[in-house]
Amino acid sequence: MYRPFLIGESRSLMETHEGIYRYFIQPQLDMVNQSLIGYELLMKQFTPAGWRPPMSFAAVPAEIIATVLVATTRKLALKIGSVSVNLNRTQMLNPQINEALIQAQSYLRPVRLNVELTEEITDKDITIAQLMPMIKQYDERGMEISLDDVGTGQNQLSDVEPLLPYAREMKFALQNFDVGLDDPGLVKQLVYWRDIAAAHNLRFIVEGTETDADDAFLNTLHIDFRQGYYYGKPHLLKIHPDDPDQ
Template structure:
């Protein structure tokens, strides 16, 4: 059995909870654990679970984001179930393209990713480029996909233990400027402390998330506000 746990995402301008990023967990021996192999779950299982999750949301939630690796992203079996679900709800369904290739060894061609992103966009679905600057989500690939996305997200947790503060600032300025030029949202995740929150204000993120605001867990009905 699988279920989604949600980590809250906050809109900086309003200070209100905007939505959730969803993470798949398996129930094993009455405990929820991270799957060893995410690729074992296909479009049918994921979209059915997403539809079930949407039905139990509180009214203030505007967006639900869920992750697909590159191989899942180009799987055409996701498109129609997601379109059907989006037509049934006012909650924005956002597909986060992660930096991971997914199961298998052969690379996914950039053209396949562009074609998939264009299809999602034309169908009225939102795409976010997750973990920009990490793994396969290089600046070159992001540049090709930007016309078809509504958001790019930078993950502080991917770099905080590996890069200097100055280097991280340089990357954040780059991605913030790119998002502004393209007129898309800029999200920052991996905010773990109040000093983190104050530090990232320099980069004017539109959306923020991280352990400081909440661990992935059950999605509540509380209409809470951004902690300052």
């Protein structure tokens, strides 16, 4: 059974032979009210080149995700609406990770924990019926489901449509495209997903905003919720005082 990490105990529980894993936090903003609405937790691994995203998030051991998540949320004391964490369908079905999510929500309360569900081709055989016990469990505890990276990879409408009745948020990542907001095709995709989110009463967050031009263009599309380097880079939330800075 999963045992929650206790502050001050051996850090080996959060480390593997491949290095240290930690969460970095990045702000999410409501541009209409000019307010901070939440943070996304982004996992990184310490390498000889410094902190880098894991080569494969799906390959990060469940125990690492669970332990680092609980330790991180114990450190957070935030007066915001939500904290978001990424999981794929396989990870959602992992009992160890689910127990950690529930533990994390108890530490964060009244801040809401959002589970950003990523779609991967390796998860294509996992059905909504298999996910429903976890989704109901999250809902009972005040947690929410966010559909991450819509419009890219396995996250086309046919892939996410069955989850729309259970989601509260949708995220569109500009950084997943090789073109900028001056590209008509990207703008068409962005408006398409914005309208789907509106039709289902979902928050629609655009991430990957990096420039004044991006910010100004999103204003013209009336997209209020945003995330990206333009508003704030991810920064390390240390669990131990001697965690490396870079």
